[in-house]
Amino acid sequence: MMLQALIDEFENEVKSTRRLLQAVPASHIGFKPSPVSWSMGELAQHIATIYYWYVGTLTMDAYDVSADKLERGPADDIHATRDLFEANVEKARAALHSLKEEDLQVQWVMKSGDRTILGPFPRGIVVRSFLFNHIYHHRGEMIVYLRSTGNPVPGLYGPTYEESNFTQAK
Structure with a gap:
């Protein structure tokens, strides 16, 4: 039951992430809101990379x-x-479809060599917190980048300000 809910959320959120990445313009790819921030391109690439981490998280x-x-x-x-x-x-x-419900209870850790970075936690908790919430966090950052450069923000959970004003103007 929990696994199917995670799969459904994954599929819905992939569509939102895709819309957001499609809104990133090549003309502002180098934009950085501060000297210590990632560029818009680096942030977009990080968002795309998080989806790769599902494999290691779900299969190891x-x-x-x-x-x-x-x-x-x-x-x-x-x-x-x-x-x-x-x-x-x-x-x-x-990787997500390869899981069984009981796999969500298996203890999981993230390491960098001998150093533990995250965990141990049940895999299901890691999917929610490290994978899903991590993507949501960085998508929020990307929305700020888009607005800061005057680019329209696509609706992820309903119409955005830009979409609402465009619709009202018609």
Whole structure:
């Protein structure tokens, strides 16, 4: 029951993430709101990369991020990032569908070499907190980046300000 709810949420949120990444313009890919922030391209690439982490999270009890090498392509190429996102979604979907309900209770840790970064936690908690909530957090950042550069924000949970004003003007 919990697994099916996670799968349903995943599928719904993939659509929202796709809409958001499609709204990232190549013309503002280098925008950074502060010197210590990622560029818009780096943030988009990070969002696409999180979907890759589903594989290690869902198929390994101890995921060593330092041993996992993902070819990301250049962060200043939004088309490459969108392709990365689509490829990672397919991998994530396959990993999610490979689970059984009881797999959500298995203890999971994230490591970097010998150092534990996250956990141990039941895998189901990790899916919610580390994977889903992590994406939502960075999508929120991307919305701020888009608005800061004067770009329209797509509706993820209903119409946005831009969509509402456009509709009212007609």
